[in-house]
Amino acid sequence: MSFSRKFCVAPMMDWTDRHDRMFLRQFSKHTLLYTEMVTSAALAHGDAAYLLQHDVSEQPVALQLGGCDPVQLAMAAKLGDDAGYQEINLNVGCPSARVQSGAFGACLMAEPELVASCIKSMRSATSLPVTVKCRIGIDDKDSTEFLKSFIAIVANSGCDTFIIHARIAILSGLSPKENREVPPLNYQRVFDVKKSFPELEIIINGGLKDIKTISELGSKVDGVMVGREAYQNPFLLSKVDSQIFGEKAEPLTRRDYLESYIPYMESELRKGTPLQHMTRHILGLFKGEPGGKQFRRYLSENAFRKDAGISVLSDAIATLE
Numbered sequence: 001m002s003f004s005r006k007f008c009v010a011p012m013m014d015w016t017d018r019h020d021r022m023f024l025r026q027f028s029k030h031t032l033l034y035t036e037m038v039t040s041a042a043l044a045h046g047d048a049a050y051l052l053q054h055d056v057s058e059q060p061v062a063l064q065l066g067g068c069d070p071v072q073l074a075m076a077a078k079l080g081d082d083a084g085y086q087e088i089n090l091n092v093g094c095p096s097a098r099v100q101s102g103a104f105g106a107c108l109m110a111e112p113e114l115v116a117s118c119i120k121s122m123r124s125a126t127s128l129p130v131t132v133k134c135r136i137g138i139d140d141k142d143s144t145e146f147l148k149s150f151i152a153i154v155a156n157s158g159c160d161t162f163i164i165h166a167r168i169a170i171l172s173g174l175s176p177k178e179n180r181e182v183p184p185l186n187y188q189r190v191f192d193v194k195k196s197f198p199e200l201e202i203i204i205n206g207g208l209k210d211i212k213t214i215s216e217l218g219s220k221v222d223g224v225m226v227g228r229e230a231y232q233n234p235f236l237l238s239k240v241d242s243q244i245f246g247e248k249a250e251p252l253t254r255r256d257y258l259e260s261y262i263p264y265m266e267s268e269l270r271k272g273t274p275l276q277h278m279t280r281h282i283l284g285l286f287k288g289e290p291g292g293k294q295f296r297r298y299l300s301e302n303a304f305r306k307d308a309g310i311s312v313l314s315d316a317i318a319t320l321e
């Protein structure tokens with residue numbers, strides 16, 4: 001399957017699970033979606049089939065891996081390839097203490113040679129693209145020179161796509177949430193990387209909330225990755241295929257997109273998936289719209305019930321009227 005990274009939805013822990021990806025796919029055929037981060041250790045020692053399950057209708061989807069053991073990451077990359085993902089991405093950007101305790105995520109930016117070894121090992125195990133998601137720096141390593149050095153070393157291992165979150169990561173003193181908001185955005189550093197490495201595919205990430213800004217920044221690099229806004233305001237994706245990919249599309253309403261998701265929800269309910277596992281991802285659909293608060297409240301108060309079925313969603317939709 002061919003795909004483009006002109007517009008991507010970021011991997012987000014506890015958010016971009018298979019149900020969310022199926023919901024987001026209703027809005028855009030071309031957006032590249034990413035899984036939540038899955039650690040190579042979890043795949044090696046846990047239920048890999050469960051962790052990697054997804055519906056073919058979600059495609060194109062990339063698998064994000066976390067880890068720092070080249071051998072284990074190679075095994076995980078092979079499992080991701082066998083499971084049908086389109087790309088294997090290595091997380092070199094997550095600043096959480098839990099991830100740091102495993103010696104991976106953003107702290108790996110301080111060890112570019114290890115990252116390069118991981119990439120080389122992963123590439124030997126799969127023919128899929130192997131990419132890196134990183135920050136523009138960490139702690140006191142906050143310079144364009146540091147970032148360019150990191151990129152050069154890792155690119156030499158065969159990685160030609162870098163997704164760069166345009167904030168540094170503060171590895172001690174800030175929570176993951178604060179690391180997404182407190183360090184200032186520095187888009188120029190990402191543009192400088194693209195200028196210095198024109199042969200590499202550079203995707204920019206961080207603070208993107210509207211199609212106009214996305215289009216402007218995307219014109220200076222090779223693509224954009226949107227995170228929280230895509231989850232909290234999924235209707236944003238309804239403009240992607242037409243305004244980013246130039247495809248003529250019939251305008252649909254928020255209700256239309258929700259209706260298109262219902263057959264999947266019904267199918268999952270028959271398999272025993274709790275309704276709340278799916279409805280939690282649609283709470284932002286009517287953000288800023290009349291009745292939106294009532295819709296969110298009704299689902300929040302009723303979808304968790306053990307006997308909750310599709311009628312709960314129908315009743316929530318009725319609150320919009």
